[in-house]
Amino acid sequence: MTEETAVEEAPAVEAPPSGDATAVAEKPVYGQISIEEFEVSEYSETEQEQLEAMYDESFSGIRQGEIVQGRVVNINPNEILVDIGFKSEGAISIREFGDDPTSIEIGQEVEVFLENVEDLEGRVVLSKQKADFMRVWDGIKEAHDNGTTVRGRLMRRIKGGIVVDLLGVEAFLPGSQIDIRQVKNFDQYLGNEYEFKIIKLNKARRNIVVSRRSVLEEEREKMRGELVSELEDGQLREGVVKNITDFGAFIDLGGLDGLLHITDMSWGRASHPSEMVSIGDRIRVKVLNYDRERERISLGLKQLTPHPWENIGDKYPETTTTQGKVVSITDYGAFVELEEGIEGLVHISEMSWTQHVRHPSKLVSIGDMVDVVVLKLDVENQKISLGMKQTDPDPWETLDARYPSG
Missing domain, CATH: 2.40.50.140 (Nucleic acid-binding proteins)
Known part of the structure; x- marks a missing residue:
């Protein structure tokens, strides 16, 4: 077969009918649905406008700068997602939920502050702390003003x-x-x-x-007014140690401070007030003197117990042998404490029968317990003379027996 024959035998393409000069190509078909059906709106123009209005109305109650109700929908390590019924959730830092964020649960209702309806990422911006603040602001301001x-x-x-x-x-x-x-x-x-x-x-x-x-301060001022009208010399009061100095302690009686001098803390010796009391201690004291004009109060602690020199003659009559603690040493002797508030002097000449004592410290030290004899008791001047050597026999009295003549 020649090439010309092949051309002649090729089927001819039918021309469109002579009456349809403006024929248009058919549109694609997907399955049984043509593209034209996709392009036709499911709703009429009127229905579409109604739907858009309903959508906008659903957000009409949500305004920026107000407190709105939300629901926790997700909890992450650093933030909590809250749904406020808007087109997107808002993320709130977990720190805004207080010291115990574990108490927050999914589904829990919370009040949040709507800062912005949309940030750069298209999310609503919410704040729990601001909502808390706005909710109580009126009450706080009222308390401040009043x-x-x-x-x-x-x-x-x-x-x-x-x-x-x-x-x-x-x-x-x-x-x-x-x-x-x-x-x-x-x-x-x-x-x-x-x-x-x-x-x-x-x-x-x-x-x-x-x-x-x-x-x-307001409570203290109120208590002070009551205390001023009630306070009298000789009263027993409770107070709190407020401050300690080298010379004493200041006691808060509840509106007024009184001075508890170191000399009124103990009948015995006290080197420093801190040996007797500590800041914050609640103690019972006696009002020794109240100067109303100067509002100065002198207090006593040792006055709550009997004076140790009461009936001293019955406890330590002359020639009594007893024991005491060396509490002080001077050039002329040593002071010995028989009991709290009662001290006596052992003169250097009363320390030994046989030794020539150049200084008391050669025989005793502070803190030593020594045996002594009461030589003289001066109740009026509260003085006691003691002797250490008198606890042993006088060697001169036994000299003849020990060294007979001949």
Whole structure:
């Protein structure tokens, strides 16, 4: 077969009917559905507008800058996802849920503050802390304006003070406002609940500063007024050791401080007030003198017990042999304590029958327990003369027996 024959035998393509000069190619078909059916809207134009209106209406109650109700939908190590019924969830830092985020559960309802309906990532921006703050702000402001107290719990230490949970929001308690006296150990207050005065507010920065000291000062002033009207010489009072100096201790009687001088702490010797009392001790004292004009109070501790010199003659009559402790040494002798508040002097000449004592320290030391004899008792001047050598026989009295003549 020649090439010409092949061309002649090829089937001819039918031309479109002469009456359809403007024929259009058929559109693709997918399965049994043509592309035209996909392009036809499921809703009419009116129905589409109604649906869009209903969608917009579903968010009409959600406004930026307001507190809204949300539901926890997911919990991650660093953030919690909350659904507020908007087109996307909001992520909140887990730190905003307090010191115990483990108490948060999926499905739990929470109040959150809507900061922004959409951030750069298309997510709604929420805050739990701001919601807590806004919820209690009116009450906090009212307490601040009226000077009333608000109860709070001390949560954790930070630089310069302590964070306080105040009606569910965080407030700052400066170290200087924890107590009337200076506080060195903040940790002892953690976990405790107290009444506080709000001394500073800043809504824009959500800054709340509180004071416990102001509350204590008001209570102290009230107690002071009551104490001033009741205090009399000779009364027995309870107080707390507030401060210790070299000459005594200041005792807080509840509104007024009194001085407990070192000489009124014990009938015996006390080298320093800290040997007798410690700061914070609650002790019972006697009011020795109250100067109302100068508001000075002298207190006594030893006056709560009988004076040791009462009936001293019955306890230590002359020629009595007893034992005591050396408490002081001088050039002329040694002072021996027979009991608390009763001391006697052993003169250097009464220390030994046979030795020439150049100094008392050659025979005794402070703290030594020694046997002594009461040589003389001066009750009026509260003086006792003691002897150490008298506990042994006088060698001159037995000289003849030991060394007979001839």
